[in-house]
Amino acid sequence: MRPRTSFIFDLDGTLVDSVYQHVLAWHEAIRAEGFELAVWKIHRKIGMSGGLFANMLLREIGVSISEDRIERIQRGHTAAYKRVADTVAPLPGARELLQALTKNGVPWAIATSSHMESASRTLRALGVDLEKTILVTRDEVKHAKPDPDLFFAAAEKLGVPVETASVVGDSVWDMLAAQRARALGIGLLSGGYGSEELERAGAYRVYADPQDLLDHLDEVGGRQ
Amino acid sequence: MRPRTSFIFDLDGTLVDSVYQHVLAWHEAIRAEGFELAVWKIHRKIGMSGGLFANMLLREIGVSISEDRIERIQRGHTAAYKRVADTVAPLPGARELLQALTKNGVPWAIATSSHMESASRTLRALGVDLEKTILVTRDEVKHAKPDPDLFFAAAEKLGVPVETASVVGDSVWDMLAAQRARALGIGLLSGGYGSEELERAGAYRVYADPQDLLDHLDEVGGRQ
Numbered sequence: 001m002r003p004r005t006s007f008i009f010d011l012d013g014t015l016v017d018s019v020y021q022h023v024l025a026w027h028e029a030i031r032a033e034g035f036e037l038a039v040w041k042i043h044r045k046i047g048m049s050g051g052l053f054a055n056m057l058l059r060e061i062g063v064s065i066s067e068d069r070i071e072r073i074q075r076g077h078t079a080a081y082k083r084v085a086d087t088v089a090p091l092p093g094a095r096e097l098l099q100a101l102t103k104n105g106v107p108w109a110i111a112t113s114s115h116m117e118s119a120s121r122t123l124r125a126l127g128v129d130l131e132k133t134i135l136v137t138r139d140e141v142k143h144a145k146p147d148p149d150l151f152f153a154a155a156e157k158l159g160v161p162v163e164t165a166s167v168v169g170d171s172v173w174d175m176l177a178a179q180r181a182r183a184l185g186i187g188l189l190s191g192g193y194g195s196e197e198l199e200r201a202g203a204y205r206v207y208a209d210p211q212d213l214l215d216h217l218d219e220v221g222g223r224q
Numbered sequence: 225m226r227p228r229t230s231f232i233f234d235l236d237g238t239l240v241d242s243v244y245q246h247v248l249a250w251h252e253a254i255r256a257e258g259f260e261l262a263v264w265k266i267h268r269k270i271g272m273s274g275g276l277f278a279n280m281l282l283r284e285i286g287v288s289i290s291e292d293r294i295e296r297i298q299r300g301h302t303a304a305y306k307r308v309a310d311t312v313a314p315l316p317g318a319r320e321l322l323q324a325l326t327k328n329g330v331p332w333a334i335a336t337s338s339h340m341e342s343a344s345r346t347l348r349a350l351g352v353d354l355e356k357t358i359l360v361t362r363d364e365v366k367h368a369k370p371d372p373d374l375f376f377a378a379a380e381k382l383g384v385p386v387e388t389a390s391v392v393g394d395s396v397w398d399m400l401a402a403q404r405a406r407a408l409g410i411g412l413l414s415g416g417y418g419s420e421e422l423e424r425a426g427a428y429r430v431y432a433d434p435q436d437l438l439d440h441l442d443e444v445g446g447r448q
Contacts, residue, residue: 013415017262017263017264019263019264020244020247020248020251020263020264020267021248021263023244024244024245024248024308024311027244027311028311031311036313036316038241038315038316038414038433039241039243039244039245039416040241040243040414040415040416043244043416084248085254087248087255089260091262092260092262140371141262189264189265190262190264191414191416192263192264192267192417194417194420194421196418196420196421197418197420209262
């Protein structure tokens, strides 16, 4: 029996063009609490779970931060991001890629480290029918990326063995979590990381953005 | 005769933490003119000369844009950047690195694709004495990076042969221009590019940020 391919997509930076806005929103929130952290370091850590992101902050800043201040930073990020959320657009080819998979009968799901509230807003901007879409958010798993829980949950909802799935993501955390789930990782450059960073984190193939993946879908089992 | 080493520094992303703010300011200005361009593509082109950047826009967007609209985009970028300029800080170790070179008697200069107006503001934020600093800006050369003119001019002001200089920069355009000048390129990750991107563009060594370069200054001829 030939295993069918399925696709599990990350959301921010993979289907929607929101990474840089998130990065500067974190930067603003961290500064507002009186800490200095270079922007590129925030960029390199984004996409991981909020808890691990907070731990990273502690390590990078080199001081211990109270739970209160971490919460204020998280609320600050949410507020700063909301102010620029209307500049966030779907990435080129994102809608068409999902439509093509549906048309080809290839199962797909979205698995994001975001909470449902933020993810559902993003998905509406993407023009995705929330009723018909298999979606796993931060709320449904104990650990987010780089832990593999989100991808296990997505595979279960899709009814496929996770080791037959391909995980499409823009960050090294997606690729590391894909390896831990024994799924294949497909990297996209649209989150602003270099292709070698993604390959070294385990991507077996890297494309520029959703349109580029759509143009080469036959290379990775997307036509059946 | 043993040639002395000298250092020519890029400014944005190399000494000050301003790349992501510039990227989103361009994104806002491009959107205001009714064009969609993914943010990571802007990031990958930043640091090159304004004229080449405009040409890149034409290619990426795939339509021809009138001079008028290009000028409006440039003014839009300047206005959007000014609104967030107060979030721009020196990168860790930037001041200390320049002070150490001065103390070690190693000649150094700053060469930037920015115009004097914007560069002098940035340099004041960095705490650099404009009277005592050898500086080359966009206003002084015909072509900016990835053309080598800025580095030729900086070497001339320093009174050193350009092939004995090391160019420190965060973008592939710095590294390509360094190669064209037959200078050595030293890459910093603080502009948000991957180390392999910088190495493939010709960096003979890559450090995280100015502090990391300062910590390893003896590896690249900075102590004499």
